[in-house]
Amino acid sequence: MIKILVTGSLGQLGRCIQDITDQYPDFEYKFVDVDELDICNKEQVQLFFDNYKPDFCINTAAYTAVDKAEEDSRKAFDVNANGAKNLAESCLMHNTVLIHISTDFVFDGTKTIPYNETDLPNPISVYGASKLQGERYIEAILQKHIIIRTSWLYSPFGSNFVKTMLRLAETKSVLNVINDQIGTPTNAYDLAGGIMQVIVKHVQLEKNSEAIQFYGTYHFSNEGACSWYDFAKKIFDINKINIDLRPIPTSGYPTPAKRPMYSVLDKTKFKRTFDFSINNWDKLTFKSKN
Ligand SMILES: NC(=O)C1=CN([C@@H]2O[C@H](COP(=O)(O)OP(=O)(O)OC[C@H]3O[C@@H](n4cnc5c(N)ncnc54)[C@H](OP(=O)(O)O)[C@@H]3O)[C@@H](O)[C@H]2O)C=CC1
Numbered sequence: 001m002i003k004i005l006v007t008g009s010l011g012q013l014g015r016c017i018q019d020i021t022d023q024y025p026d027f028e029y030k031f032v033d034v035d036e037l038d039i040c041n042k043e044q045v046q047l048f049f050d051n052y053k054p055d056f057c058i059n060t061a062a063y064t065a066v067d068k069a070e071e072d073s074r075k076a077f078d079v080n081a082n083g084a085k086n087l088a089e090s091c092l093m094h095n096t097v098l099i100h101i102s103t104d105f106v107f108d109g110t111k112t113i114p115y116n117e118t119d120l121p122n123p124i125s126v127y128g129a130s131k132l133q134g135e136r137y138i139e140a141i142l143q144k145h146i147i148i149r150t151s152w153l154y155s156p157f158g159s160n161f162v163k164t165m166l167r168l169a170e171t172k173s174v175l176n177v178i179n180d181q182i183g184t185p186t187n188a189y190d191l192a193g194g195i196m197q198v199i200v201k202h203v204q205l206e207k208n209s210e211a212i213q214f215y216g217t218y219h220f221s222n223e224g225a226c227s228w229y230d231f232a233k234k235i236f237d238i239n240k241i242n243i244d245l246r247p248i249p250t251s252g253y254p255t256p257a258k259r260p261m262y263s264v265l266d267k268t269k270f271k272r273t274f275d276f277s278i279n280n281w282d283k284l285t286f287k288s289k290n
């Protein structure tokens with residue numbers, strides 16, 4: 001049976017993948033988080049791969065605290081760059097396909113039309129730079145890789161903008177939210193489905209040795225575009241929460257890390273290659289699990 005290893009499995013994407021495995025019963029899964037497999041520990045990664053020998057590794061493990069990364073760049077680079085490198089090296093040893101998740105924050109946000117995979121990254125934060133370095137290591141080490149850049153991920157799990165807005169609404173009557181940073185929210189369940197589609201397609205084409213055409217970088221988010229303010233408005237509308245929500249410019253909400261002013265991703269390559277259609281962001285579905 002084809003074996004799939006998922007790292008960082010207690011994070012929001014890891015938990016969404018775990019939640020949909022019953023739709024893909026033909027695979028064997030191993031879900032591990034840092035307590036069982038620390039991707040920064042090269043020896044531990046090698047030993048784990050020697051024992052488990054996965055056919056696919058989905059790396060959802062990451063350091064995702066964007067503002068904290070500015071003063072903790074060592075840790076951010078260790079997880080997001082060196083961790084990715086360790087996985088790529090072990091994947092190479094075991095002929096494992098690495099599906100690695102990256103971010104819209106590798107871009108500087110100076111474009112005004114959607115970013116495609118040939119646009120040059122130019123990160124403006126430590127988090128973005130560490131994720132880009134992870135991509136570069138993987139590309140240099142391992143041919144059999146699929147890097148998927150996504151954006152503004154939300155889910156019922158872990159920490160994300162939807163949960164932050166709902167939490168703040170419990171104690172505040174007024175909320176100021178940035179209206180001039182434009183991107184696209186991504187339901188982590190939709191991304192989880194997209195990742196499984198990559199594996200299904202890869203398995204289909206591998207039989208004819210045609211899977212080689214899949215390797216490389218892809219963009220995946222929900223369709224459409226909005227500001228953080230639009231996103232917040234939608235969250236409160238669908239939850240029927242009455243709050244005084246005010247649009248503000250980026251200058252009105254200073255943060256340690258700079259964020260791209262525009263980071264909409266062009267999904268054409270993903271949709272065409274993997275024959276996959278993607279929901280619009282405003283089909284926002286969300287039930288808080290914890
Ligand atoms: N969240 C977002 O908005 C976006 C995320 N992405 C990318 O998508 C991917 C998934 O993100 P998301 O699910 O939100 O991330 P989360 O932060 O929710 O989950 C990441 C998981 O990785 C774990 N982890 C941290 N360090 C290590 C380590 N050294 N070894 C193994 N596991 C570790 C974390 O554990 P702990 O919590 O204990 O640190 C956590 O369980 C990441 O690559 C992220 O960069 C891209 C765009 C947007």
Ligand SMILES: Cc1cn([C@H]2C[C@H](O)[C@@H](COP(=O)(O)OP(=O)(O)O[C@H]3O[C@@H](C)C(=O)[C@@H](O)[C@H]3O)O2)c(=O)[nH]c1=O
Pocket residue numbers: 064065066067103104105150151152153160161164175176177178181228253255259
């Ligand atoms: C809480 C809050 C945030 N904001 C702004 C700040 C910021 O520009 C934006 C989002 O803030 P957050 O800190 O929730 O989200 P942030 O950590 O910036 O989200 C990013 O995470 C990483 C991991 C990614 O890869 C990105 O794609 C993106 O999802 O909203 C407000 O304007 N008002 C508020 O009350």
